[in-house]
Amino acid sequence: MSIAQRLKGGGMSVIVQMSEKAQALREQGRPIINLCIGEPDFNTPESVAVAAQEAITRHDTHYPPTAGTDTLRDAVCQKLLRDNDVLATSSEVLIANGAKQLLFNAFFATLNSDDEVIIPAPYWSSYLDIVRVCSGISRIVHCGSSAGFKLTPEQLQDAITPNTRWVLLNSPSNSTGAVYTEQQWQALAKVLSQHPNVWIMTDDIYEHLVYDQDYCSFLQAAPALASRTLMINGVSKAYAMTGWRVGYAYGPQTLIKAMTSVQNYSTSGVCTIAQAAAVAALHSGRTILHERRDILKQRRDRLVDRINTIDGLHCQTPDGAFYLWVHCGELFNTHTPDGSLIHNDVALCHYLLDCAAVAMVPGSAFGENQYIRISFACAWDELEKACYRIDQACQALHTDEAVTR
Ligand SMILES: Cc1ncc(COP(=O)(O)O)c(C=O)c1O
Incomplete structure (x- = not known):
C-alpha cells in the first residue's frame, strides 16, 4: 500500500x-x-465533571446531530453574545472535536489546489500541516519583535495575491502570547475591506488567558466583515478540558454547512458526554x-x-x-x-x-x-x-x- x-x-x-x-x-x-506543554496544569472544573457524569446516568449516549447538540449550540450562542457582542443563531455554529478539527473542516471545505492562506509567523505549527493536507499553500509572513510579533496592515496588504483565500489570525498567539488590540484589528480590517475575496479565520482558543488588557476579538472590532469571518474557539485551554475534545466555530451559514458535511464524512457529531460537559463549562461563570x-x-x-x-x-x-x-x-x-x-x-x-x-x-x-x-x-x-x-x-x-x- x-x-x-x-x-x-x-x-x-x-x-x-x-x-x-x-x-x-x-x-x-x-x-x-x-x-x-500546551495545556493548563489545572483540573477540569468539578461542576463540569459532574455534568458529564449526569449525562451518562441519564443515558445521553446516542448519536448526536453532526453539527452539535441544540443545548451546546445554544450555550455557544449565549457565550458569543455575553463575551463577544456577537448575535449568533445555532445554524451559524458548528461543534467539533476541538478547534483543530474546525480548522481542518474549514480548510478542507474551502481550499482548492494552490489556494493560499496567509499565516503570520510565529504560528502554531499545525496550521501549516492542515493547510498542506487540504491542498493549500501557506503564505508565511514573519512578524518581528518590533511589531510585537503581530501582522501589520502593510504586511497584510503585501501578502495578498489573487490566490489568497484566507488570512488566519491567532490572538492571543501560540507561541508569542501577542494580543491584538481593537485598533490593530481595525487597521487589518481596513485592508481586508479592499479585498472582498479574502476570508478571515480567527483562532481565539486562548481568549480567556489575557492578562493586562481587555480581550477584543476580530469580529468585535470589525463586525462589517462578519459575512466572511469564521471564528474558532473551544473549551480546551479556558477550562482545562484538552482531553474532552470540544471546539466550536461561528460563521456564515453556507460555510458552516459545508464544514458540517466534512465532519459528517469523518467523525460525525462530538461525544455526547463531552458536549454536556462543555455546556456546563460555558455556563460556569467567570470566577x-x-x-x-x-x-x-x-x-x-x-x-x-x-x-x-x-x-x-x-x-x-x-x-x-x-x-x-x-x-x-x-x-x-x-x-x-x-x-x-x-x-x-x-x-x-x-x-x-x-x-x-x-x-x-x-x-x-x-x-x-x-x-x-x-x-x-x-x-x-x-x-x-x-x-x-x-x-x-x-x-x-x-x-x-x-x-x-
Ligand atoms: C493556537 C491553537 N489553536 C488551536 C489549538 C487546538 O485546540 P483544541 O484542543 O481545541 O483542538 C491549540 C492547541 O495547542 C493552539 O495552540
Whole structure:
C-alpha cells in the first residue's frame, strides 16, 4: 500500500521530536521538567465533571446531530453574545472535536489546489500541516519583535495575491502570547475591506488567558466583515478540558454547512458526554476563569523576571496565553562543555534537555529560529527549578572551542 501524495512533506514535527525525546529520557529515570506543554496544569472544573457524569446516568449516549447538540449550540450562542457582542443563531455554529478539527473542516471545505492562506509567523505549527493536507499553500509572513510579533496592515496588504483565500489570525498567539488590540484589528480590517475575496479565520482558543488588557476579538472590532469571518474557539485551554475534545466555530451559514458535511464524512457529531460537559463549562461563570488566569499571570511575571537574569536569554512579557517567547540567538556559535557546537535553536534545546533535563520547544517549530518557547502551564516550583538548571547549563557554554577540549 502506498501512502497518498497529500500526506507527503509532513514528517515528524520538532515539537513531537522534543516531546518523544523527553519521554524517553524520563523512562530512563532522568528527572525531566517538561516545559513543552500546551495545556493548563489545572483540573477540569468539578461542576463540569459532574455534568458529564449526569449525562451518562441519564443515558445521553446516542448519536448526536453532526453539527452539535441544540443545548451546546445554544450555550455557544449565549457565550458569543455575553463575551463577544456577537448575535449568533445555532445554524451559524458548528461543534467539533476541538478547534483543530474546525480548522481542518474549514480548510478542507474551502481550499482548492494552490489556494493560499496567509499565516503570520510565529504560528502554531499545525496550521501549516492542515493547510498542506487540504491542498493549500501557506503564505508565511514573519512578524518581528518590533511589531510585537503581530501582522501589520502593510504586511497584510503585501501578502495578498489573487490566490489568497484566507488570512488566519491567532490572538492571543501560540507561541508569542501577542494580543491584538481593537485598533490593530481595525487597521487589518481596513485592508481586508479592499479585498472582498479574502476570508478571515480567527483562532481565539486562548481568549480567556489575557492578562493586562481587555480581550477584543476580530469580529468585535470589525463586525462589517462578519459575512466572511469564521471564528474558532473551544473549551480546551479556558477550562482545562484538552482531553474532552470540544471546539466550536461561528460563521456564515453556507460555510458552516459545508464544514458540517466534512465532519459528517469523518467523525460525525462530538461525544455526547463531552458536549454536556462543555455546556456546563460555558455556563460556569467567570470566577473560575479569573482565578486561574490570575495564577498564570503570577507565574508569568516571576518567570519573565527570572529568565531575563540568564545571560544570553531575553524575553518580553507576553500579554496572553501561557508561553514565553525567549530570544536565544546570543547563545548560537557557543560550545557545550563536551565541545559540541550550538549552531541553532534546535541544538540549544537538545543541549538543555540533555544537560539540564528541561524540555522546551525550539522556535523553528513556529517558524522563527532565534527563539525557544517556554510553557508556564506548570507549577511555580517546577518552573523555578527549571530556570536554575537552564541558567547553570547556559553558564557552562563557551565561546572558545579550545576551552572545551
Ligand atoms: C493556537 C491553537 N489553536 C488551536 C489549538 C487546538 O485546540 P483544541 O484542543 O481545541 O483542538 C491549540 C492547541 O495547542 C493552539 O495552540
